[in-house]
Amino acid sequence: MKQTLPFLLAGLILAIMPVAHAQDETFNVPRSIEAGSAFSIQNAGSGEAALYIVGPGQVLKRTVQLGTSTYFPAGSICNAGHYVVILAQGSGTTTRSFDVTPVSAPASLSFFAKPSRLPVGLHDGITGAVYVFDVYHNLIVAPTPVSFELSSPSGAVQKQQVSTRDGAAWTTMDSTSQQGSSKFVAQAGDVSSTSIIRQVPGDPCDLKVSAQPSGQQLDLQTAPVRDCSGNAVPDGTIVTFTETYPGGQSTVDVPLKRDIAEVKMPARDGATITVASGVVLGNQIRWGK
């Protein structure tokens, strides 16, 4: 009995070892697959086992017949990620892992363009950032060319070609010198996304006011108010007229109407009249003595 026991134990170990070894070697899982593509998992042995494919992006469970290949048709796993594969038979388990990579062709973009409205002639005033996704909305992390294009109302186009880094690309553009709506387009492959950027006139430039007497009053009127690129400053922009006279000061805020602002103020001898809009100061008029 003493002699047979070691032989029995050795036999048992030898009997178990090749099976375990064979199972390790023949539990073949692909190293990586493209999202949505078909794949197979091969396993050795005999009997039934449970096969788990687990990741935050997807979970699959199959009852498999050991010694056969388990086929997963196209579309079985579409979410890119790192997956753990567990083959469980009885109390024994074998684990593997594999990656599901994004499809390389872009299918959608997340395009952030800012601001939606800005003054003309601003250097690096417009920014765009884009994330590139495949058909299953996986972020395509491989470098992907992206073009940014800003077309102004006059037809002038600014273009920039960049490559994504870890799925993201960004650019900055100058706002054009002409007011109006510009199309800001990001494109990767056949997919594009468009944002509309409204470019408005900048601050008034060269504000000029003239005065005409009208009885006891002065008719004050600005010349058509333009920005430094020659765009008409929008109606409603506030122009402030200030009359400073010996012993006092009066101020009137007037909105622009059809490019000009006008107001009547008392004609006082020795008065000084100034005009301003925002931080821009216009000319100065001295009235009377």
Add this chain to the structure above:
Amino acid sequence: MLRNSALVCASIILASGLVAAQPDVTVDTSQLKGPRLLEEQTKAAAIRDYLESWQGMNEAFQQNQPSLLDEDFIGAARDKLADTIDEQAKAGIQTRYQDRAHHIQFLFYSPEGLSIELIDDAECDVQVLDHDKPVSTVPASSRYIVVLTPAEVRWKVRVMQADSK
């Protein structure tokens, strides 16, 4: 005496449990690209909210409750994780993602401030339970690409995608 010893033991067990629950975290901003400066406060908030998202994910997957994702995830990331929870609930599976370490590298802060992209070399234990019976616990090292976007009061995960380290 016995009572005191029991209290001390309980405190140690509790303390060790709490320590185990806290993953090691390192942060690197040296690879950050983009014209926008990542302020210290923004960085701290993004890290805090991202790490909390792991807790939220773990609880949601453990309890098979997709609604537990709502606080931390948004958009496609939320939808994909919720779909996975539905799948595992149908299959009678629960999973547990116990994170042990995060090596976070900030990659990109978009110029308009509407997204932060980071890479997280995460180490975690993935435990699978089938009908409440533990199947296996597998240590996993993965490189997560994460995009965070600002929500009302916090950063939420909009993209969370892993591959092998």
